[in-house]
Amino acid sequence: MAISDWPEDERPREKLLARGAAALSDAELLAIFLRTGSRGRTAVDVGRALLHRSGGLRKLLDMPPARMKHLPGLASVGRRALLLAALEMGRRYLAEELERGFSLDNPEPAARMLTAELRGEPREVFAVLFLDNKHRVIGFEKMFYGTVDGAAVYPREVVRRALEYNAASVIVAHNHPSGVAEPSQADRDVTDRLRKALDLVDVRVLDHLVIGDGHWESFSRRGWV
Template identity: 60%
Template sequence: MPVRNRPPVTSNAPEPLMHIRDWPADERPREKLLARGAAALSDAELIAIFLGSGLRGRDAVSTARELLAAHGPLRVLLDCPPAQLAKLPGLGPARACALAAALELGQRHLRAQLERGAALTDPHAAGLYFAQRLRGLPHEVFAAMFLDTRHRTIAFEELFRGTIDGAEVHPREIARRALAHNAAAVIVGHNHPSGNPEPSAADRAVTARLKQALALVDLRLLDHFVIGDGPPVSMAARGWV
């Protein structure tokens, strides 16, 4: 009797989940953070630390990746109000509150570095502060940070609001506000709602006009930051201030 070819026996059972604790130590998010610092972690790994565990059948990192793929990128995800975050798969009220609290702590820590009394020795900190204040706004906003003779922060003001693709800037008004604060130097910044942080020709022209206007009243323009997705773009670093 001939032997019939039979299809191989297959199983629909899912493969066993490999927990993060079973990963090599240098690949686990917490161990990587402790050994190399938070900057060494990907967006998904940072979120995974807040999640602690993933959805059924998935680890925390996989769940974080799915969150970013469906509701990201990171800026869009974290700009969601806490009540909206709480409804996303894998988060819930407790984790959403933890994320919102962590963001606010970061903002307060940065503001504390820029409070009057400590000189601004790291221009990068000013760029991050502008990013936290302006990134995610649906319209363009032009803001200024006023500093004293020792480059200590006196005040931060949002001066001009525009549309999705532009804002009219008046250098004389910025000079007037600087004199009102008895400032010696100014840092300005504005956001690009499109997300593209590349300075436009108009941005460069405004910077040149503003530098000239401030110099007439013995004020220095230290930098102009353009805020979009990714790191703030410093026009001083490009030699345009």
């Protein structure tokens, strides 16, 4: 049965417009970009097959275009371009919050934007948001890079950049490439070193966010900063 023969409230596009994108499954969202299926299969069927073949939506969208084109249903340049453009649009939408002047008064918006920046990194990346005295963003930098086992963090470099930005506070963050966001003892030790170094120049560490795969943890929420 073709999608056009389905009840109207079950068709992916109509369902999205009536109930919102969150109501759609991953396969239904993919079907909107695929637009058509193949012989004997609807676009939703092709979407399910793509998810199964790639190991899920995240792995599909993280796949290099050169590999993506070999998947059934994505041989078309147009389809691949639509998917990649949608992914980049989402990243840019979140990245706009990193622009100078955006205020961060709780962990949620910071975690949202930092997840977009760090979640896909194959190695640990330590990043810093520099804020003014009203918690508005005045700078963002990925400062230290490591392996999947850890990143070497140098507090003196964070202090130096904080002074150059004339920052009143910072939010630091790093990703766990394993996907597990639970902070380690090493993460706590680094945070203590940073806090002590920045205290000397009257710059406050507001939070340390650990970014996993689809989840994040906040030191401030745990009462650790």
